[in-house]
Amino acid sequence: MTTPKNVQPIRSQQQLDDMKWALKRHCLPRDYILFVLGCETKQAYGLETCLKSKLKRF
Numbered sequence: 001m002t003t004p005k006n007v008q009p010i011r012s013q014q015q016l017d018d019m020k021w022a023l024k025r026h027c028l029p030r031d032y033i034l035f036v037l038g039c040e041t042k043q044a045y046g047l048e049t050c051l052k053s054k055l056k057r058f
Contacts, residue, residue: 010016016039023032 010019020032020036023035
């Protein structure tokens with residue numbers, strides 16, 4: 001069993017820019033787009049997960 005990590009919200013523009021850079025460099029473009037879209041529209045990650053599960057039913 002893994003130990004839980006202490007996760008803190010992104011509070012500054014510098015942290016946001018660093019996260020965008022890391023996603024752009026190390027992840028799929030889909031991950032970067034979802035992150036930016038979520039930040040710009042203030043959406044929670046749970047909504048995207050909920051939509052995925054509903055789409056799988058069809």
